[in-house]
Amino acid sequence: MEERARRNNILWGVFFILAGIWLGLGLLGFAWARMEHLWPILPIGLGVVSLISGLRGERDEGAVWFGVAATLVGLFFLYITLGPAEWGDMRRLWPILVLIGAVAWLVAWIVDLRQVSNLVMALIAALVGALGLAFTFGRLEAELGQRLLAFWPVILILIGLGLVIQFLVRQA
Secondary structure (H helix, E strand, O other): OOHHHHHHHHHHHHHHHHHHHHHHHHHOOOHHHOHHHHOOHHHHHHHHHHHHHHHOOOOOHHHHHHHHHHHHHHHHHHHHHOOOOOHHHHHHHOHHHHHHHHHHHHHHHHHOOOOHHHHHHHHHHHHHHHHHHHHHOOOOOHHHHHHHHOOOHHHHHHHHHHHHHHHHHHHO
């Protein structure tokens, strides 16, 4: 078995052992291990394992993207389950999930600069997330938001351009 695969098995094995212990303690009644509050630790753990795996040896931008996204999503939901935010705040905070995607695509692009489509997706997601936050926090008027929404096909054009540029970069 390849060295990288063996290390990945160890990482996943440790993750599942810790998750099993934690969930078992919750079933035994330990209040600090209650699933309703700490479940976001699972995507955080999966994300960290995926991120480490994606950065080892031959870089895997897909594993890095998933690792960053899962870790940040888990932290965001932990902010809701343990922090000052509540589930009702998702009405205003949902664009943060789009911004998390932007960060994940940006990091994936940094891992492999030839993947121009990751940079394009990062920029699009950052713009959509920022506009979404501006709208949900009342900084963007509804009428202006409706007019901007009419330009959504531009996103498809930008994605297509990113894929074409990526193809050209890889050909060079």
